[in-house]
Amino acid sequence: MEPDETRTDGGVTSTGKDADVFAEDEVGEQYRDTVYRDIDYESLESAPETAEYPKTDGEGRFRLAELPKVPKVSHIVGPSAIMLGASLGSGETMFWPTLVAQNGWGLYWAFWVGVITQFFINTELQRWTIATGESIFRAFERLNSFWPWFFLVAGFLHVGWPGWAAGAAEMFAAGIGIDRGNWPVIGIGLMILIWLSYQAGPIVYNIIEKAQVALMFVAIAGAVVLIFIVGSVGQLANVPGGAVNFGALPQDMDIAVFLGGLAYAGAGGYINLAQGVWAREKGYGMATYQGRVLNPLQTGEGEVETVHESGFAFEPTQTNMRRWKAWWKICQQEHFLTFVVGLLVVATVAMTITAEFASGTDVGAIDMWINVVIPAVGPLSAALLFIVLFIALFSTQYAILEAFVRNSVDILYEMYGRSAGWDLNKVFIGLLTGFTLWGIAIIGLQLQQPWILLVLGAAIAGVMMWPYNALVTILNTTRLPEHTEPGWARVVAMWWATGFFGYFSILLISSQLVGRFGLDVFETTIGVVGSAPGGYVLWVLALVVQVYTMYRSAQGKMQSSDTVENAEEATGLLA
Template sequence: MSESPNDPTRSDGGVVGDDVYASDEVGEQYRDTVYRDLDYDDLRTAPHTAEYPKPGRLESFREADLPKVPKVSHIVGPSAIMLGASLGSGETMFWPTIIAQYGWVLYWAFWVGVITQFFINTELQRWTIATGESIFRAYDRIHWVWPWFFLAAGFFHLGWPGWAAGGAEVFAHWTGVVAPEQWWIIGVVSMVVIWLSYMAGPVLYNIIEKVQVALMALAIVFAVVLIFVVGSAGELVNLPAGAVSFGALPPQDELDIATFLGGLAYAGAGGYINLSQGVWAREKGYGMGTYQGRVKNPLRGATPETVHDGFAFEPTETNLRRWRGWWKVTQREHFLTFVIGLLVVATVAMTVTSAYVPRGTNVVDDAIGMWVTTIIPQLGGASATLLYAVLFIALFSTQYAIVESFVRNSVDILYQGYGRTHGWDLSRVFLGLLTLFTLWGIAIIVATGTMGLGQPWILLVIGAAIAGVMMWPYNALTVILNTTRLPEHTQPGWARVVAMWWATGFFGFFSVLLIGSQLAGPVGLETFSTAINVVDSAPGGYVLWLLALVVQVYTMYVSARAKLNASGTVADAEEATGFLS
């Protein structure tokens, strides 16, 4: 909904009794996203003092009050889309394959990866809640090169429609509507259906959210039923031991590092998709994102809305308490939707593969084949049908979210970095890129399916490995951004800073292993080989490890110094802090 700033029910107004929390009537408006149109040019420019975000190389922020805080149930959405992006990648493909291949001893890496991504994703939302800007605009305030770097990396991550291809292969085996080797026909239909669905309403985000919430509800219900129908619940007895086997890894010559890094990246959505959290939060209306326009459908005659530069709120007692409220409800929304959903569906899928894949079977080279040729033939009737349904929903929902993520992120970068100053229409840019990306996906699917360029699983591994490497620099960049550019009351607390240091080191370690293995293997540069124990690396491998160490030390030094320098610079900043602030 769009709301006038003079509306007496607006959630940052004074007629509602509680100055912090919105009434149910106002809170329910968030279920369809909220946009409050302010006259941006008439707003006061935020001063360049310690109480406000640092604008860096771009325009200054404009002052507005932080809106009142809705309930968690009113703002469910961004994390449901993120969950949809996750189910068909790590949760039903990579991690069930890893557990089938190497056993429950690696389960620790899964749940650690999920919790790590909880901190990453919510830190990516922080800037948006505080300023209304996407994370890409925030990176641009540091240096113009960063958004364009992530746009290029994002294309190599998501430009391969392996999820639509994988879902199509599953659907072909399930229904027999086409021969399994003609799965590409279903893949093309899937991409067309995704494009057409965007035409269903005037606010593009709302369509995606409703579809993904429905798909995720089905996936979770089916998964809970599945574990009892196929009789794999007994595998759960192995879960506790695997969950505490911290650091356990197979010998490096037995571990497919690309698949394992893909699993770490996809213990959640991963890569370019995670960077959508801030854009989706802005579209939903989280915090100061309430004052930013949403992307509309120009084919429906929708009135355009403006995406401005950032906003900032004065650290009054009321705004500080509202910040604490917003941070609390958005964390809960992400944990209850994203984390719990992942743990349930993925663990169920792992029990099935652990129970039905014979020990010693090599399945790491083709997870889709593992499901449709090894596991499902052992099931019968309703069990096979239910498993097919879970797999197809997971893969289709992932491709749906990937199209949304790539297009929305890329449009934001193109528009903010170039288009706005050149008079581009944001909605038309979105529709144009959506169409181009859909056509590109169709071309790749047809080529893969008809010209012998590979199987769907190959496309998934390529994207996953790139996602893992991509997360290394943006984890470091995000913690530096949130500590050096945000004022004391909106900065992450020390527990979160340490969590982001861990995330940077975690993905840096496995990224160096992957980079070294690729340079030493396919490229043939043996001098860059890297070893899990580090000391057995080649000379060039030591250079890669040194690079990782420099990144880690720099990240920790800059963010720690910024936290210490900010301490005590904002009066009553403790009003904004809370658990895991």
């Protein structure tokens, strides 16, 4: 390397113009423990109400600040590792291995399409935060104050039932050879362990990130070893055929389980919405000027880092344009290399095992693994399976508790607590404690089939992704300026995501109206044609949502075209 060059993310670049874009290593390494830059917020100028800055629509002016220099990908790994942890114990080791065991590899297309779809969804959920420092819930509030409250209620219905702790407890009991009926006691112990882990340091996010990264490393390494020692590697030959079997669905499939699988081709539902809040805590882009949640039990009295009511905006200078392009590139890389690759590896390995040893099973995922698969493999494979499955379920409950509390605190604080003078840090620890006690109480009821809890939450997750995909698409194309808004390829990807989850949500809603309430008038068919009159009404609803989303976002893109000078400086791969 020449003396006048410095290594930055993506390789070797000169210290000339790139020195203004990329952070030096000692600065970039600060992101490994999250970055907060205290700033005199009140002294900052307000961003003009022009096309070069995010639109406020009268909902609080953005303050002008410099877009920070860009660190390496390795420095910002974190939010996607937590998201991966939230995914492993739901879709990747439970739903999809069960679906493939029951229905064969013909469904694999839906898994990988779901994962790639969630890549676009999750990174779009981060976009607003990187550009403004605000959480996605503050952004939803700017659209309409109804939406944060809606997602709070739906989120509780999604993850308010600690099925993952219950599943992990059953797996732990079976793994150490004690009566599986002891799972409630073990499950309660796991919930207490999660709560205690939050007391390990003053910055809450840093604790969770480090714990999840460690758990994910063990889970992925274990999965790679498993495929070679279990004897299911031959099943990989079926993956290509299933991957291109687009649209194939068994006629007798439980649509609730399948929609849950689509939502859980990743974390799903309320958990995905945490991606933007975690990005704020990590300090991505303009979020570096927003405070982190501190544990009041570990910090001094009154010690706070301010999360400002309105976010920030940066001037569209050439340097800031290039920084934005680099920030967007590394955030996509972080999510793809951690979340997408991790999911594909672990889930595919799990599917090969269940396809090999549990083909045609008709039991739930927990029973399938414990009663069907594990007895069929050797002692070493069985021990490693217990470890990997326990970690997957435990890490998911860990991440879900974290995501629910963090999302809900953000909503409650922004919608009411800020104006009421609440202490954000105390609200966090209070809700964390309350939600942990709630989980303990639910586990204490000793429900006999934890799998039921997972199916219920998963179906709700799939349905709630339909409206927020539409909202995020509209938000990012109508409120952000030209140089930070999504490009056409991403807009089309989000149109697909909205239609994808809308389609299966309608099938689920119909199946519940018909199956649970006997309202045959709402019956729908997979091919739409042949649906009952009420079913056609449901399909029209989906069409209206889809057309409105496409119209508003396309209109926003066209109206912002050529409104920012040299906006092309900010565009790059999958901008």
